[in-house]
Amino acid sequence: xxxxxxxxxxxxxxxxxxxxxxxxxxxxxxxxxxxxxxxxxxxxxxxxxxxxxxxxxxxxxxxxxxxxxxxxxxxxxxxxxxxxxxxxxxxxxxxxxxxxxxxxxxxxxxxxxxxxxxxxxxxxxxxxxxxxxxxxxxxxxxxxxxxxxxxxxxxxxxxxxxxxxxxxxxxxxxxxxxxxxxxxxxxxxxxxxxxxxxxxxxxxxxxxxxxxxxxxxxxxxxxxxxxxxxxxxxxxxxxxxxxxxxxxxxxxxxxxxxxxxxxxxxxxxxxxxxxxxxxxxxxxxxxxxxxxxxxxxxxxxxxxxxxxxxxxxxxxxxxxxxxxxxxxxxxxxxxxxxxxxxxxxxxxxxxxxxxxxxxxxxxxxxxxxxxxxxxxxxxxxxxxxxxxxxxxxxxxxxxxxxxxxxxxxxxxxxxxxxxxxxxxxxxxxxxxxxxxxxxxxxxxxxxxxxxxxxxxxxxxxxxxxxxxxxxxxxxxxxxxxxxxxxxxxxxxxxxxxxxxxxxxx
Amino acid sequence: xxxxxxxxxxxxxxxxxxxxxxxxxxxxxxxxxxxxxxxxxxxxxxxxxxxxxxxxxxxxxxxxxxxxxxxxxxxxxxxxxxxxxxxxxxxxxxxxxxxxxxxxxxxxxxxxxxxxxxxxxxxxxxxxxxxxxxxxxxxxxxxxxxxxxxxxxxxxxxxxxxxxxxxxxxxxxxxxxxxxxxxxxxxxxxxxxxxxxxxxxxxxxxxxxxxxxxxxxxxxxxxxxxxxxxxxxxxxxxxxxxxxxxxxxxxxxxxxxxxxxxxxxxxxxxxxxxxxxxxxxxxxxxxxxxxxxxxxxxxxxxxxxxxxxxxxxxxxxxxxxxxxxxxxxxxxxxxxxxx
Numbered sequence: 001x002x003x004x005x006x007x008x009x010x011x012x013x014x015x016x017x018x019x020x021x022x023x024x025x026x027x028x029x030x031x032x033x034x035x036x037x038x039x040x041x042x043x044x045x046x047x048x049x050x051x052x053x054x055x056x057x058x059x060x061x062x063x064x065x066x067x068x069x070x071x072x073x074x075x076x077x078x079x080x081x082x083x084x085x086x087x088x089x090x091x092x093x094x095x096x097x098x099x100x101x102x103x104x105x106x107x108x109x110x111x112x113x114x115x116x117x118x119x120x121x122x123x124x125x126x127x128x129x130x131x132x133x134x135x136x137x138x139x140x141x142x143x144x145x146x147x148x149x150x151x152x153x154x155x156x157x158x159x160x161x162x163x164x165x166x167x168x169x170x171x172x173x174x175x176x177x178x179x180x181x182x183x184x185x186x187x188x189x190x191x192x193x194x195x196x197x198x199x200x201x202x203x204x205x206x207x208x209x210x211x212x213x214x215x216x217x218x219x220x221x222x223x224x225x226x227x228x229x230x231x232x233x234x235x236x237x238x239x240x241x242x243x244x245x246x247x248x249x250x251x252x253x254x255x256x257x258x259x260x261x262x263x264x265x266x267x268x269x270x271x272x273x274x275x276x277x278x279x280x281x282x283x284x285x286x287x288x289x290x291x292x293x294x295x296x297x298x299x300x301x302x303x304x305x306x307x308x309x310x311x312x313x314x315x316x317x318x319x320x321x322x323x324x325x326x327x328x329x330x331x332x333x334x335x336x337x338x339x340x341x342x343x344x345x346x347x348x349x350x351x352x353x354x355x356x357x358x359x360x361x362x363x364x365x366x367x368x369x370x371x372x373x374x375x376x377x378x379x380x381x382x383x384x385x386x387x388x389x390x391x392x393x394x395x396x397x398x399x400x401x402x403x404x405x406x407x408x409x410x411x412x413x414x415x416x417x418x419x420x421x422x423x424x425x426x427x428x429x430x431x432x433x434x435x436x437x438x439x440x441x442x443x444x445x446x447x448x449x450x451x452x453x454x455x456x457x458x459x460x461x462x463x464x465x466x467x468x469x470x471x472x473x474x475x476x477x478x479x480x481x482x483x484x485x486x487x488x489x490x491x492x493x494x495x496x497x498x499x500x501x502x503x504x505x
Numbered sequence: 506x507x508x509x510x511x512x513x514x515x516x517x518x519x520x521x522x523x524x525x526x527x528x529x530x531x532x533x534x535x536x537x538x539x540x541x542x543x544x545x546x547x548x549x550x551x552x553x554x555x556x557x558x559x560x561x562x563x564x565x566x567x568x569x570x571x572x573x574x575x576x577x578x579x580x581x582x583x584x585x586x587x588x589x590x591x592x593x594x595x596x597x598x599x600x601x602x603x604x605x606x607x608x609x610x611x612x613x614x615x616x617x618x619x620x621x622x623x624x625x626x627x628x629x630x631x632x633x634x635x636x637x638x639x640x641x642x643x644x645x646x647x648x649x650x651x652x653x654x655x656x657x658x659x660x661x662x663x664x665x666x667x668x669x670x671x672x673x674x675x676x677x678x679x680x681x682x683x684x685x686x687x688x689x690x691x692x693x694x695x696x697x698x699x700x701x702x703x704x705x706x707x708x709x710x711x712x713x714x715x716x717x718x719x720x721x722x723x724x725x726x727x728x729x730x731x732x733x734x735x736x737x738x739x740x741x742x743x744x745x746x747x748x749x750x751x752x753x754x755x756x757x758x759x760x761x762x763x764x765x766x767x768x769x770x771x772x773x774x775x776x777x778x779x780x781x782x783x784x785x786x787x788x789x790x791x792x793x794x795x796x797x798x799x800x801x802x803x804x805x806x807x808x809x810x811x812x813x814x815x816x817x818x819x820x821x822x823x824x825x826x827x828x829x830x831x832x833x834x835x836x837x838x839x840x841x842x843x844x
Contacts, residue, residue, distance in 0.1 A: 307731075309730070309731060329730055329731060329733060330733050330735055332733075333732075333733030334733070339731055341731060346725070346727060346728070347727050347728055347731055348728050348731065348732070349725070349728060350720070350721055350724040350725050350728060350729075350791070351724070351725070352724050352791045352792050353720070353721075353724065357717065357720075360717075361717065361721055361729070361732045361734070362732045362733050362734075364714045364717060364718075365714070368713070368714050371713045371714045371715055372712060372713055372714075373712055373713060373714060373717065375712070415732065419733075
């Protein structure tokens with residue numbers, strides 16, 4: 001038979017945001033009637049890619065071919081007209097409108113051009129819902145009164161109310177119970193049997209095995225593998241593609257002897273309902289402890305709970321033997337904890353301010369008297385802290401938003417250095433940091449530990465945890481499944497652990 | 506100034522901004538463009554006033570009057586600027602001024618003389634600010650709603666206290682403040698209070714930890730929280746500060762008008778917000794300029810004065826104000842996008 005052109009063919013797509021290259025030449029081919037899975041860690045570029053496909057973002061470069069013809073997706077409406085529908089993770093439904101009104105939003109069946117024919121809308125909605133296996137949803141009900149699963153069905157009905165050829169589903173199973181997931185898969189199978197293509201985003205590998213035809217893996221804004229067969233590619237290979245290194249990083253030397261001092265950070269039975277199971281851990285001064293795990297394993301949640309930014313359900317955190325007041329960031333900071341959060345721009349930096357002011361914000365009492373800031377002392381202290389970390393450019397007066405990702409991270413570290421903290425909590429310290437700048441950041445982190453800081457490190461990149469940490473705790477679904485010195489572990493072993501939960505030795 | 510602070514160490518780092526002027530000049534230039542634009546607008550207005558009414562506008566007494574009128578709303582605007590920098594809004598300032606002014610001029614309060622009136626005006630202002638602050642910081646209410654509720658209640662309470670009557674002040678010490686005899690070197694005492702509030706406000710915002718925390722909370726509340734700042738307490742303090750400014754403004758208004766009325770301070774909230782915005786304060790928070798706000802107030806007051814001297818209707822004046830707000834924001838958008 002004649003080689004059919006792919007339904008959708010994206011090639012060389014790049015998209016940059018200030019300071020970040022979110023997509024760096026991504027290719028994606030989707031055939032009619034297939035389920036094409038998109039895999040990748042947080043920040044790998046999945047969301048940006050589907051927003052380009054939905055017409056919500058315009059790519060900087062690259063071409064999109066739709067049924068063999070070059071197209072430009074100028075707006076979400078343009079994408080919709082071609083037959084591309086997107087079901088976002090955060091459902092974009094209007095809660096105060098009815099199911100039928102939501103389904104037909106923007107293309108209501110009308111009489112005389114403007115009078116909405118409510119009954120016709122309800123009838124066609126009921127038909128769509130029946131086709132989706134949820135005839136019990138009343139088209140007249142308000143969407144706000146429906147369950148998460150039912151809302152997702154409404155969102156899908158809306159997609160199908162257009163003449164749709166490609167549906168993008170962004171982690172559709174995240175909010176669903178197991179039997180609802182089964183229904184979702186049945187719907188996906190029905191759609192593909194009708195020749196509709198589905199781009200399915202999930203980080204649950206077992207789902208991809210069940211319904212996927214082919215897999216494209218994104219990492220750091222690049223497609224590291226495209227069109228792998230979903231059923232036969234070994235899980236370990238897929239995970240290694242998601243988490244593995246592209247470049248050999250140089251990791252600093254570990255100290256010959258493990259630090260012997262008393263632990264400065266002790267976590268006892270700490271847990272949070274629905275996020276992670278009771279956890280015990282200790283970090284000594286001079287030691288780097290790593291938490292390894294995939295997305296959804298509770299990594300960031302653990303760090304933020306230790307820091308008091310989330311309130312623990314059970315357990316306690318002790319710093320230097322003293323228990324912290326639970327749920328209080330201020331108590332944690334006063335006791336000597338410092339957090340470099342995962343989302344630097346949203347959670348750590350004051351983007352309108354200079355480097356100096358970003359660095360000094362947690363230690364203002366050090367160079368102020370009676371609330372009056374000694375700006376000379378502030379600048380001097382900020383200069384000293386940023387020099388110690390070799391922050392570039394060597395001028396703390398520049399606005400922090402002009403720095404590269406790696407230097408922004410150094411500004412966050414300098415903040416805690418200036419504060420004089422004892423325990424540093426690092427959440428994905430090299431996310432958004434150029435590959436070339438990573439080795440330098442690793443050296444900085446190790447040096448801080450050598451100078452007596454206790455470091456608790458979270459990373460989705462297994463080689464990073466293994467290369468940097470002294471001791472590693474492996475997490476799977478909010479539970480520690482293994483703990484060992486880093487030198488006794490290797491990447492395949494950790495990958496087995498994060499996926500299977502049992503040491504496959 | 507700042508050009509001395511960057512020693513030429515490791516020359517390669519400074520290579521990036523080759524084609525532009527040095528960083529300190531860019532920053533100085535940007536701050537100056539904003540202030541100079543506002544000063545330019547003010548100068549044009551003065552020119553217009555001088556040409557249309559050469560005798561009455563440039564008269565010393567008229568200029569003293571303009572500054573005195575600017576003082577009341579000016580003090581309110583300084584407090585408002587802090588609130589807006591923190592990412593909030595205070596719609597209740599006009600109503601708080603009204604309530605403070607009538608509470609401080611009841612017959613019972615006036616018995617306590619000068620300090621009784623001053624004390625009551627300030628305490629009522631701070632009290633209203635406390636309610637706003639607690640509702641917003643600890644009740645998790647949206648500032649818009651909490652202060653809107655305060656606007657309604659404080660106006661209602663002011664009407665209840667006065668029963669709609671003007672409460673004439675009989676305390677000589679208060680009335681003397683607005684008399685020509687008390688001017689120092691030609692400067693009315695009320696204007697000196699305004700100047701003092703401006704200077705203190707500028708110092709607090711730019712030179713103290715309180716100011717830094719305000720900017721941090723407005724720039725990125727989550728980052729401020731994770732950096733160890735007590736965001737809620739800071740928000741509480743900011744609404745207290747706004748209430749305090751309203752109390753001071755109410756006292757100035759009492760001295761100026763010689764009475765307390767429940768209709769005082771009508772639409773001050775809009776004038777104060779507008780002055781702060783054209784002064785370069787971001788309505789989304791994180792950046793603000795006390796000096797810009799004060800220039801904004803002076804611009805609006807001068808317009809009012811020129812229109813009054815030329816016997817023009819207030820409706821034309823409102824249209825001119827609206828046009829200035831739009832023009833100022835458009836100019837700022839352009840300078841902001843050229844970063």
